[in-house]
Amino acid sequence: MILIGLTGSIGMGKSTTAAMFREAGVPVYDADAAVHDLYDQGGAAVGPVGEAFPGAIRDGRVDREALRQAVLGNPEALKRLNAIVHPLVGRDRVGFFAKAEAEGADMVVLDIPLLFETGGHANVDAVVVASAPAQMQRDRVLARPGMTPERLDAILAQQLADVEKRTRAHFVVDTSRGLEPAREQVAEIIAVMRDPQRRPARDRTTD
Structure with a gap:
């Protein structure tokens, strides 16, 4: 199965790009949605996050704003949080892969906001970055x-x-030109990844 990592900074159109992959029939794993479920009542992250950040729990669920404040500007706190959440997301992702494979998917997209920051780019066949001008x-x-x-x-x-993300990506989807041009870019990425003769070398993202 071909693994495509999709990332992009806040406001760059990553979620819209992910939706375009779904429209094209490619299963998309939404890491943010998985974390939301883990943080909700009964979620597997509520207990351990509560132990590490007691002020971040409200009504039996993780208060994401309170948690954000607890880790903002604190690399050690962020590292502690990632050590809790990333293994849980990893287990959830295994279930996603199994379902996609059972349904006959030949490729999947992993929508991960901090793909490079967490080292996840090393585990995919290609990286797609959604981008737009800074302003x-x-x-x-x-x-x-x-x-x-x-x-x-x-x-x-x-x-x-x-x-830096654009430099390290295999593909860049320019979301500044409207929906149809972006959709065309997504369709071309899918076509390239399905063609062994055109598929880019995987090790580009490990630099």
Whole structure:
């Protein structure tokens, strides 16, 4: 099975790009959605996160904003959180792979916001980065309810710079030109990955 890693900084159109892969019939694993389930009532992460960050639990679930505040600007706290969450997400992903394989999928997309930051790029056959000009990114994000320039800058500080992601990617989907051009780019990526003669070398992302 061909594994495609999809990533992109906040506001770059990654979720829209993931939806386009789904529309094309490629199963997509949404890491954010998996974490949301783990953080919800009864989720496997609630207990261990509560032990590590007691103030982050509200009504039996993880309060994502409180947790964000607890790890923001604190690399050690973020490392502690990742050590809890990543193994749980990994187990969930195994189930996704089994289901996709049983349904006859020849490729899947792993939608992972921090793909490079967590080293996940080393485990996929190709990396796709959703990207747009920096000003468009800021305009998109600052239009979200409750978002401020300071909060956006803090989020970006935890993410690999877009220029670095684009440099290390096998494919870049430019989301600044509208939905149809982006959809065409996604279709071409799928076609290339299914063609052994055109498929890029996997080790590009391990630099």
